[in-house]
Amino acid sequence: MPFPIHRLRRLRKTDAIMRMVRENKVSVDDLIYPLFVCEGKGVKTEISSMPGNYRWSIDLLANEVKECWNLGIPAVILFGIPDKKDARGSEAYNPDGIVQRAIQEIKSAVPEIAVITDVCIDEYTDHGHCGLVENGQILNDPTLELLAKMALTHAEAGADIVAPSDMMDGRVGAIRKALDQSGFGDSIIMSYAAKYASAFYGPFREAADSSPQFGDRCSYQMDPANGEESVREVAQDIEEGADIVMVKPALSYLDVIYKIKKEFSVPLAAYNVSGEYSMAHAASEKGWLDGDRVIMEVLLSIKRAGAQMILTYSAKHAAKIIQNIVP
Ligand code: PBG
Numbered sequence: 001m002p003f004p005i006h007r008l009r010r011l012r013k014t015d016a017i018m019r020m021v022r023e024n025k026v027s028v029d030d031l032i033y034p035l036f037v038c039e040g041k042g043v044k045t046e047i048s049s050m051p052g053n054y055r056w057s058i059d060l061l062a063n064e065v066k067e068c069w070n071l072g073i074p075a076v077i078l079f080g081i082p083d084k085k086d087a088r089g090s091e092a093y094n095p096d097g098i099v100q101r102a103i104q105e106i107k108s109a110v111p112e113i114a115v116i117t118d119v120c121i122d123e124y125t126d127h128g129h130c131g132l133v134e135n136g137q138i139l140n141d142p143t144l145e146l147l148a149k150m151a152l153t154h155a156e157a158g159a160d161i162v163a164p165s166d167m168m169d170g171r172v173g174a175i176r177k178a179l180d181q182s183g184f185g186d187s188i189i190m191s192y193a194a195k196y197a198s199a200f201y202g203p204f205r206e207a208a209d210s211s212p213q214f215g216d217r218c219s220y221q222m223d224p225a226n227g228e229e230s231v232r233e234v235a236q237d238i239e240e241g242a243d244i245v246m247v248k249p250a251l252s253y254l255d256v257i258y259k260i261k262k263e264f265s266v267p268l269a270a271y272n273v274s275g276e277y278s279m280a281h282a283a284s285e286k287g288w289l290d291g292d293r294v295i296m297e298v299l300l301s302i303k304r305a306g307a308q309m310i311l312t313y314s315a316k317h318a319a320k321i322i323q324n325i326v327p
């Protein structure tokens with residue numbers, strides 16, 4: 001494309017021309033909003049490291065979800081904060097647990113919205129790990145049964161999509177089998193397929209009270225140094241029955257998103273995680289960055305990399321920006 005025959009600036013001459021040649025766009029259809037649900041009544045507690053995000057009690061949750069739906073957001077993902085924790089995370093698969101009740105409440109108030117649930121026991125275990133623990137080791141196979149039970153109680157309560165985030169090997173297969181055996185063959189699995197052991201989860205662990213009480217998550221979450229390995233993780237999850245796969249975090253892993261998009265043809269989600277939100281928010285509060293522009297640029301970059309769904313704490317705000325609703 002030699003100059004001066006070709007001048008790439010021609011296509012940047014006016015806004016109308018730029019709109020015509022624009023390759024990617026962030027739509028409200030792409031957004032999934034994470035919500036934290038806790039016990040109690042009338043609770044709306046702001047998460048200090050994630051301003052604008054709250055822990056909600058079930059009675060206030062439906063209104064918040066309705067607001068999301070009215071903004072055009074098609075889905076929410078729920079995280080539960082139980083009152084009681086134990087070594088086996090029993091509340092995670094209690095049919096009357098916090099998330100199970102929240103699903104029912106949302107489904108009766110806003111039946112149209114897609115309800116996704118995080119399937120992982122870390123918020124429910126007293127040790128804070130995503131699997132059962134024995135002698136300081138995280139046990140893989142015995143955990144699968146609990147995850148399958150947890151996913152099934154979510155489907156029974158009315159969840160449209162279950163999203164295992166634990167990173168145990170074989171969990172997608174175990175969940176698919178449990179759902180199919182109980183008549184939930186239509187329930188969708190969105191697997192956190194390539195989930196890295198990331199420092200960007202810091203604010204989430206404050207929000208969900210889920211920090212590991214000893215050690216770290218490096219024996220089950222992926223090593224941030226590994227790109228190729230994500231292909232094997234995703235391939236395995238698809239083979240086991242994942243309908244949608246996810247890369248997490250998003251911003252430092254755009255290469256992984258790109259790689260997975262090139263390699264597979266299943267719907268791809270990316271999680272714009274808590275630390276990514278908090279960084280942009282803090283810098284914007286200090287006046288160092290234009291927060292709105294940064295939010296939209298980040299979401300756009302995740303789409304450009306190849307994700308078609310984005311889980312983001314900015315979902316409501318981004319929906320307002322996209323639709324020119326002044327907050
Ligand atoms: C595990 C889970 C985590 C996140 C989503 N699901 C925390 C972790 O793996 O430590 C992190 C999400 C975020 O940082 O926004 N239940």
